[in-house]
Amino acid sequence: MAEPPREEQKAAEQAPPPRRKRDPYLDNVKFALIALVVIGHSLVPTLDADSSRAAYIFIYVFHMPLFVLISGYLSRNFWNSNAKTNKLVDTFVVPYVIVEVGYAALRFALGQKWSLTIIDPAWLNWYLLALLFWRLSTPVWKRMKHPVPVAIAIYLFAGFSQISGDFSMDRFFGLLPFFVIGLVMQPEHFEMLDRRWIKIVSVVTVLAAAAVAVLIAPRAKLAPFYFKNSYQDMDLSWYMGIGLRTGLLVCSLALCFAVLALVPRTETWYSDLGTRTLYCYLLHGVPVLIAKEMGWLSQPWLFGPLGVLAISSSCFALAIVLCLPETRTVFKWLLEPRLTWLYRRPSGS
Numbered sequence: 001m002a003e004p005p006r007e008e009q010k011a012a013e014q015a016p017p018p019r020r021k022r023d024p025y026l027d028n029v030k031f032a033l034i035a036l037v038v039i040g041h042s043l044v045p046t047l048d049a050d051s052s053r054a055a056y057i058f059i060y061v062f063h064m065p066l067f068v069l070i071s072g073y074l075s076r077n078f079w080n081s082n083a084k085t086n087k088l089v090d091t092f093v094v095p096y097v098i099v100e101v102g103y104a105a106l107r108f109a110l111g112q113k114w115s116l117t118i119i120d121p122a123w124l125n126w127y128l129l130a131l132l133f134w135r136l137s138t139p140v141w142k143r144m145k146h147p148v149p150v151a152i153a154i155y156l157f158a159g160f161s162q163i164s165g166d167f168s169m170d171r172f173f174g175l176l177p178f179f180v181i182g183l184v185m186q187p188e189h190f191e192m193l194d195r196r197w198i199k200i201v202s203v204v205t206v207l208a209a210a211a212v213a214v215l216i217a218p219r220a221k222l223a224p225f226y227f228k229n230s231y232q233d234m235d236l237s238w239y240m241g242i243g244l245r246t247g248l249l250v251c252s253l254a255l256c257f258a259v260l261a262l263v264p265r266t267e268t269w270y271s272d273l274g275t276r277t278l279y280c281y282l283l284h285g286v287p288v289l290i291a292k293e294m295g296w297l298s299q300p301w302l303f304g305p306l307g308v309l310a311i312s313s314s315c316f317a318l319a320i321v322l323c324l325p326e327t328r329t330v331f332k333w334l335l336e337p338r339l340t341w342l343y344r345r346p347s348g349s
Contacts, residue, residue: 025190025265026070027274031323032263033070034277036063038284038315041124045292046311047222049303054217055312058210060225061248062255065178067127068134069256072182075135091278092132095335099125099282106286110293119166124285130168134179141180151180152249159241162230174227177249178256193261202258209255224248273323280322282335287318 040059046052103123104116121129141147158173165171192198223229224244231241291297301307321327328336 022275024267024271024274025263026074027271028265028268029066029070029260029263029274030277031270031274031319032259033063033067034274034280034323035316035319037067037124037281038288038319039312041285041288042291042297042311042315043308045297046302046307049307050214050217051305051308052303052311053220054210054214055308057217057220057222057225058213060222061209061213062252062259064127064227065175065252066256066259068131068175068178069182069185071131072134072179073185074182075138075179076183078135078138088132088135090337092128094337095282096121096125096128096132098334099128103285103289106289110290112293121165121168123289124281126165126168126171127281130171130175133168133172134176138183141183147180147184148177151177155249156242156245159231159245160238162232163228165228170228178252181253190260193257194265198261202261205254205258206262209251209258270320272325273320276323276325276328279327279331279335280319283322283327283331284315284318 036059040056040063043052043056043059047056097118100116100118100122103125104114108114141151144150155173155177158176163170163173193202221234223234225248227248231238234241234244236244288297297311299307302311
C-alpha cells in the first residue's frame with residue numbers, strides 16, 4: 001500500500017488534536033441550579049407565607065452548596081493553564097467591580113440611598129469574590145493529605161467568630177467544605193451516583209427533605225441556611241452551634257448528591273443553557289430587584305402555593321432567557337472582557 005505524500009503526513013502530524021466533546025451532565029446540573037437561584041431570590045417578599053418559606057428553605061439547603069461543590073470540581077486543573085489563571089481577573093475581578101457599580105446605580109435609580117462599598121459585596125455578588133478566594137486557595141488544598149476533614153474543622157470553628165461580610169469571608173468559610181469536597185472528587189465519583197438503587201434513595205431523600213421543609217417552615221429561622229452566621233449571631237451555645245452546623249452539612253451533602261444522581265446525564269434541551277449560567281447569575285438581579293421595589297412580588301395572591309408556582313414558573317422562564325446565546329452576545333463585552341493586553345505572553349510563544 002502506497003504511503004501518503006510527505007506534505008499530507010506532515011500536515012496530519014501538525015494538526016491539533018480533535019476537541020473533546022463537552023460533557024452535558026454538569027451543564028444540566030448548572031442550569032437546574034441557576035434556575036433555583038432566581039426562584040430563591042424572588043420568593044423573598046412572600047416569605048411570610050408558609051408555602052413560600054418551605055420552598056425557600058428547601059432550595060437554600062442545597063442549591064448554593066452544590067454550586068460551590070461543582071465550582072470546586074471544575075477548579076481541579078485551574079492552575080494548569082495560563083488562560084484559566086487569567087480568568088481570575090477577566091471573569092471575577094472586572095465583572096465584580098462592574099456589577100457592584102451597576103447594582104449601586106440601579107438601587108439609587110429606584111429611590112434608595114447611594115451606597116457603593118467594593119470590599120463588601122452587594123447581594124448576589126458575594127459569589128464572585130468567594131470563588132476568587134477559593135480558587136486562590138486551591139494549591140494549598142491540593143497539597144494536603146486530608147483536605148476535607150481540615151476544611152470541615154475550619155467550617156465548624158469559624159462559627160465561633162463573628163466574621164464580617166467584607167471580601168465575602170463569611171461565605172468563604174461557611175461554604176468551604178463544599179468547595180474542597182468538589183476539589184477532591186473525580187469523574188468516577190459522579191459515575192457511582194448513576195446506579196439505580198442510588199437514584200431510588202435519592203428520590204426518597206429529596207421527598208423527605210421537602211416534607212421536613214414544610215414541617216419546619218412555620219417556626220424555623222432562616223439564618224443557618226445562609227452558611228455565614230456565627231453561633232452568637234444565631235443565639236446558640238457553642239455545642240448547639242456545632243451540632244447545627246454539622247447537621248446542616250450532612251443534610252446539604254445528602255441533598256447535593258441526591259440531585260447529582262437524579263439530573264440527566266445525556267444531552268437535553270437545556271444542556272446548552274447550562275454553559276452560560278454566569279450571565280443568568282449576574283443579570284437576574286436586575287429584573288428581580290425592580291420587581292421587588294415596584295411591589296410586583298408582594299401582591300396578596302402570591303402569598304400561598306399558587307404564588308410559589310407562579311413565581312417559580314416566571315423565574316424559570318427568566319433563567320432560560322438569561323442563559324440564551326443572544327444574551328451572551330449582548331453582554332459578553334461587559335461580563336467576559338478579553339484583557340489579553342494585560343498579561344505577559346508565555347515564554348517561547
